[in-house]
Amino acid sequence: MSVIYLLVKIAAGLAVAAYLAIGLLLYVNQARFLFPGAYMPFPPELDGFASAAGLETRKIRASDGAELFLLLHAPQSGKPIVITFHGNGSYPESYSFLYAGWIASGYGVIAPAARGYPRSSGAADGEMMQQDALAVHDWAVKAYPGHPVIVFGQSLGxxxxxxxxxxxxVAGAVLVSPFKSMLSLVQEKIPYLPISLLLKSPFRTDLDIGAVTVPIIIFHGDRDTLVPIASGKALVAIAKTDVSFEVIAGAGHNDGLFSPDMVEKIAGFIEATSSTSR
Known part of the structure; x- marks a missing residue:
């Protein structure tokens, strides 16, 4: 056996070992990559935000018995409820600046902390988070029957x-920085691994959006490098309902969003769609 052949064989073996190690690292630690907020203590700077915005706290049971923490404000008569799903590195309190305006308009607010995040039990898991979202909706319509429901989500939410x-x-959906699917995002960023086999939380939004029949408004920064605007546009392309796509010039995934104009457009959408559904 020549030295060159031996060196090539060793190099190939090392390459395969490195490939398998990277795959194993992703598989074992993916929850920490996808749900960083679930592995950090609740930020002390957010303490008091809920009460300052006029919100109560509540815990409800998920389908598997896990406890889901909610921020809650009851709607006024005939007003809509906005169910808010936070992003992977944020918390329900992160949107207190929106809640204040919604509450002033008489809207109800229900904002769950995702499973596995501080104050909600269970392990962070994509499919269970999707099931939890349905459970939160079902609880909301039983608690406040007859009120239109708007869903709001940012990024992972x-x-x-x-x-x-x-x-x-529901009456409508507000999406900020949405993605076609987590599967497609990770495949684009790590094309050399069999992501479809490794990813436990693929978040196949692309498989759900075709069943949506109510209006959707999307806001996406044109400088978003975490969830490129092309991913949001790809989601729109497969939607079968009325979608308004608002490009936020100069905004990234988190920075540059929620200008006064954007906040006003969100409020206008909520009012218009909930009025139509009454």
């Missing part, structure tokens, strides 16, 4: 929002 819109009666 857009997939549970669309799951609810696809399988339950």
């Amino acid at each position: 857009t997939s549970p929002a669309i799951r609810v819109a696809a399988h339950r009666k």
